[in-house]
Amino acid sequence: MKSFQVVEFNAPLKEVDQPTPQPSGTQVLIKVKAAGVCHSDLHIWEGGYDLGHGRKPLSLKDRGVSLPRTMGHETVGEIVAFGPDVKxxxxxxxxAGDVALVYPWLGCGKCETCLAGEENMCLKPNALxxxxxxxxxxxxxxxxxxYLLNLKGLDxxxxxxxxxSGVTTYSALKKVEADFNTPIVIFGAGGLGLMALSLLKAMGGKGAIVVDIDARKREAAEKAGALATVDGKAPDALEQLAKKAGGPIRAVIDLVGNAATTQLGFDxxxxxxxxxxxGLFGGGAPWALPLIPIKAITIxxxxxxxxxxxxxxxxxxxTKKIAPIPVTPMPLAKANxxxxxxxxxxxxGRAVLTP
Ligand SMILES: [Zn+2]
Ligand SMILES: [Zn+2]
Structure with missing residues (x-):
């Protein structure tokens, strides 16, 4: 088998040839058909996150990410073989032959969190x-x-x-489901933002006001059905949001996650x-602490x-025929x-490697 591995943080991926493994135990061997290149792969590749306030970056090495590592947590594959212990x-x-999406956010599989089905929250992550x-x-x-979800004909x-990006957006929307009868404010009109708009509609939400500093992305959000858009850099962005919402704003989803977006989102x-x-853009928290209790805000x-x-x-x-997000297919050899x-x-759109 061929893989492209991070052998050194920030250095080009290395093409590695190894014998194709036989599935052991409960493993399943899949032939990869598509592997999305996610923004968080950049953090893995670069080796960390910016924590702001001049703090030392959050290092993935300290969080247990060891090298060499084959990245890729958005994978679809065709089932080749099941291990001997699969019942x-x-x-x-x-x-065998079915095409399935790989759920990658594995934990230890043994603790209470994992057994409750919240493996993405496990303290001993084993994410693929x-x-x-x-x-x-x-x-x-x-x-x-x-961890394999049958695609049943989906591309x-x-x-x-x-x-x-899909389940991240879906899970964030679920957290504000109680406020779906009011306009939600979404920061970031990139891939996640556009996906959030179509999921929100499919989930029965009233709609969203989308904030982005990029005019082209705001235009894309309007085309994708945003109720309104606001330039986050405008000096009167806060007033514009209040006006366009036409009532109190009860829920904000920040898909960017920098000091400016979390400030405006809070305000x-x-x-x-x-x-x-x-969003994991990075930086330090901008809120005045007394305003958190005074406004009784949940962050x-x-x-x-x-x-x-x-x-x-x-x-x-x-069931709702959600329009696919724009993707740019690229051969696996172009991973770098x-x-x-x-x-x-x-x-x-999103680069998806196709071996
Ligand atoms: Zn990702
Ligand atoms: Zn666990």
Whole structure:
């Protein structure tokens, strides 16, 4: 098998040839059909996050990410073989030849959090493509068939990003579901923002006001059905938000996550409102602490989503015919170029590697 591995943080990926593994235990061997190149792969590749206030960057090495590592946590593959310990009941509706989405956000599989189905919240993460090898390869092993979700005819290339950006957006929206009868404010009109707009509609929400500093992205959000858009850099952005919402703003989803977006997101909320931070752009918190209790604001982080939510998302996509997000398919051999293009902001839509 061929894979493209991070052998050194920030250095080009290395092409590695190894014998294709046989699945052991409960593993499933898949032939990769699509591997999305996610923005968080850049953080893995670069080796960390900016924490702001001059703090030392949050290093992934300190968080247990060891090298070499095959990245890729948005993977769709065709099932080749099941390990000897896979029982008929483990496979659900899966058989060799089926095409499935890999749920990558694994934990230890043993603790209470994992057993409650919240593996993405486990304190001993084992995420595929982060802590274990992922989909920048032509073959990949998945530890158990329960992490494979049958695509049942959905297109592998456009479905791959549902494993990360899709479920991340879906899980963030679920956290403000109680406020779907009011306009939600969404920061960031990139891939996640556009996906949030179509999911919000499919989930029965009233709609969203989208904030972005890029005029082209605001235009894309308007085309994708945003109720209104606001330039986050405008001096009167806060007044514009209040006016366009036409009433109190109860929920904000920040898909950017920098000091400026979290400040404006916090400021535009009414009393008792909720700010859900998803984006990992980085920086330090900007809020005046007394305003958090005075406004009784909830600030909640949202990190990817769980297996159940991923299945719900696929069902929603299938039943509501959600339009696919724009993708740029690229051959696996161009994994390095895809990362550099993403880093330089040159990609239209999401790059998906197709071995
Ligand atoms: Zn991702
Ligand atoms: Zn666990």
């Amino acid at each position: 008929a009941g483990d496979k659900a509706d899966l058989k 493509g982060v802590y274990c090898d992922g989909g920048y390869a032509d073959y990949m092993t998945v530890p158990h068939p329960r 592998p290339v456009t479905a791959a990003p549902y494993a990360c 535009c909320l009414t009393k008792g409102g909720k700010l859900v931070i998803v 909640q982080g949202s990190y990817v989503g769980n297996l159940r939510e991923t299945q719900e998302l696929l069902d929603l996509v299938r 170029e895809a990362l550099v293009d993403l880093q330089k902001g040159r990609l239209v």
